[in-house]
Amino acid sequence: MLGQPADDPWGFEEIAAETWADILGPQYLDIALLAAFLAFAWVSFSRKSVPLKLVTFALAIGYMGFAKSYLISITNIFGILDWNWPVPKYNIAWYLFFGFTVVSTILWGRLYCGRICAYGALTQALDVVLPDRWRFDVPRGMEKRASLIKFGLLAAVLGYYLLTHDLLIYRFVEPFWLFGLFGTTAMWLGVAALLLVTVFVRNVYCRFLCPVGATLGLLSYLTVFRIKRWSECNTCTMCQKTCQWGAIEGPKILVTECVRCDDCERLYADTAKCPHWRIIEYNSRKIAYLPLQPVR
Numbered sequence: 349m350l351g352q353p354a355d356d357p358w359g360f361e362e363i364a365a366e367t368w369a370d371i372l373g374p375q376y377l378d379i380a381l382l383a384a385f386l387a388f389a390w391v392s393f394s395r396k397s398v399p400l401k402l403v404t405f406a407l408a409i410g411y412m413g414f415a416k417s418y419l420i421s422i423t424n425i426f427g428i429l430d431w432n433w434p435v436p437k438y439n440i441a442w443y444l445f446f447g448f449t450v451v452s453t454i455l456w457g458r459l460y461c462g463r464i465c466a467y468g469a470l471t472q473a474l475d476v477v478l479p480d481r482w483r484f485d486v487p488r489g490m491e492k493r494a495s496l497i498k499f500g501l502l503a504a505v506l507g508y509y510l511l512t513h514d515l516l517i518y519r520f521v522e523p524f525w526l527f528g529l530f531g532t533t534a535m536w537l538g539v540a541a542l543l544l545v546t547v548f549v550r551n552v553y554c555r556f557l558c559p560v561g562a563t564l565g566l567l568s569y570l571t572v573f574r575i576k577r578w579s580e581c582n583t584c585t586m587c588q589k590t591c592q593w594g595a596i597e598g599p600k601i602l603v604t605e606c607v608r609c610d611d612c613e614r615l616y617a618d619t620a621k622c623p624h625w626r627i628i629e630y631n632s633r634k635i636a637y638l639p640l641q642p643v644r
C-alpha cells in the first residue's frame with residue numbers, strides 16, 4: 349500500500365491493542381465515587397442512623413441525581429426484556445449500580461428506594477422539611493387500594509412496550525428525566541403537578557405510581573434478611589402508625605411496600621418506647637419482688 353513500510357504493506361500494526369488501562373482510564377473516577385456512595389448508603393442503613401440517612405439523601409439528590417443521572421428506570425427493564433445489555437468492560441459503573449440494586453433488594457428489600465434513588469430521596473427530604481400539619485394521611489383502605497396502581501401501571505407499560513417497542517413511553521410514567529434537566533413544557537408541568545401533590549401526600553409517586561418501585565417490590569418477595577417482629581406486634585400498633593409507607597399491617601411487614609427506611613426498626617429497638625422491652629422489664633421486676641416460698 350502506498351506510504352506503508354515494506355514489511356507492513358497493509359498498515360495492520362497501526363491498530364494498537366486496547367489495554368485495561370485504556371478501558372479503565374475514563375471510568376475509574378466514576379467507579380470509585382459510585383462505590384463510595386453505595387458504601388456510605390449501606391453504612392447509613394446498617395447503623396440505622398438518621399443523620400447519616402439525611403446525608404445519603406443529599407448525596408443521592410446531588411450526585412446520583414443532578415450530577416450523574418444514575419437512576420434505575422423503566423427503560424432498564426425494557427432493556428432486560430430485549431436482553432440488550434451494555435458492554436460490561438465499558439460500563440463497569442452501570443453494572444456496579446445495577447448489581448447493587450438487585451443484590452441489596454434480594455438481601456434486604458427496597459433499600460434502593462429508601463436510600464439510593466434520587467427521586468425517592470428528594471420526596472423523603474420533603475418529609476423532613478415540610479410541617480406535619482400540611483400532610484394529608486390517606487385512609488388505610490384507600491392507601492391499600494392505591495398502592496396496587498403501580499403494579500397495574502407496570503403491567504400496562506411492559507405490555508405497551510412489548511407491542512410497540514416505543515421506548516419514549518418512559519416520559520409518561522416516570523419523572524426521573526428531571527435530573528437531566530430536559531423535557532418538554534408539558535412534561536415539566538406534569539412533574540410540577542406531581543411535586544405539588546407530594547407536598548400534601550407523602551411520597552405519592554413512590555407509594556402509588558412508580559413502576560420501578562413495583563418491580564423492586566415484587567423482587568422483595570425474595571428478601572433474605574427481613575425486619576424482625578416480636579410476639580407483641582400482634583396487638584401493638586405503634587410501628588404501624590409510625591410507618592409512612594403503609595407497609596405494616598398488624599404483625600406483618602408488606603415487603604412490596606417497605607423501603608427499609610428504619611423508622612419502625614428504631615422504634616423496635618427503643619427500650620423506652622417499644623412495649624416488647626417494657627413487658628420484659630415489667631416481668632423481670634415482678635420476678636425480683638416475688639416473696640420467697642417457705643421450704644417444706
Ligand code: SF4
Nearest residue numbers: 461465468554558561
Ligand atoms: S418507588 Fe420509584 S421513585 Fe420511589 S424511590 Fe423507588 S424507584 Fe425511586
Ligand code: SF4
Nearest residue numbers: 591606607609610612
Ligand atoms: S417504617 Fe418499617 S415497615 Fe415501614 S417502610 Fe420503614 S422500615 Fe419498612
